[in-house]
Amino acid sequence: MKASKLITAGNSRSSAQMFTIASLVATIIPPLLMIWIAASIFVYASIAHHPNPKVAYYNRIAGYRFYSVAGAMVVFGQPIYMIFNNWHGLLAVWAVMAIVIIPWGIWDLIKAQKDEWQDMVIEVPVNE
Template sequence: MKVKKLITAEQSRFSAQLFSIASVTATLIPPLLMIWIAASIFVYASIAHHPNPRTAEYNRFSGYRFYGAAGSMMVFGQPIYVLFGNWHGLVAIWAILAIVVVPWGVWSIYKAGHEQWQDMTIEVDTNE
């Protein structure tokens, strides 16, 4: 049996902003960063197949930014850490991640917040 389900404009907008909001928050609060790296996989996957293509697009580009920056730090983090040494190297790695994720993430949140979102109705198959 198929049931119609309403996805409001606010739900689509929030879903489009969610990955960026969490990435910016986790980047600005370093203890949350490791937790967010694990949890982000589930958030990304849950939004990746959103029925609204704009929501999925915002999610995709937020993932590119965060995972690209975090992955780059896996490759270049060790040389940067050795170059600066001690905790200065950790701060340098965190600063590079923050420079990439925070400004573009805030811009993405702002842009999604000012976009015109529409309510949409989808049909959901309920197997009883």
Template structure:
């Protein structure tokens, strides 16, 4: 089986992708349904990256996103038809999610990344 290499820079960018998506989506909430679908693909793809750190960072970013957005469903069920309740909920989610994702990006940037060599079936 031929060996392939994932560079440290590529692994670091892959690990940051989910957190960057989380920040963009929270800043532009109209994109949440699209990110919800795209994030499933990104999660499945990145979680199985040969570099285990990519999967770990992606998994934690997914926990944050799905937890925050998932909490909106049972909480939002009891909201009256006043749009302000959704705005307050969005502000609370943004106040939690954005700093947490920035902190995660900081950790990714300062982590010790190494090239990953793996065997490919190609």
């Protein structure tokens, strides 16, 4: 037996923006960055198979952006840090992440806000 479940347009929009918002917050507040790298995997996976394909698209783009910058900092972060050889190196690595994640993240939030979202009804199994 199946039951109908309504996914509102607002719920879909907020799901599409969730990964981007959390990435922005973690980038703006650097101590949260390491926690977000671990937690983001669970958030990304929970949104990846959303019934609305636009939600999955926005999630995928935000994930590509965040994980590519984080991965690049694994490779290039040490050489950047060694150029300055003090806390300025940490600031430089953070600045590179911020330059990529913050403007594009804000752009994605605006895009998702302006996008047309519609309510959708899905069928979910009911345990008897």
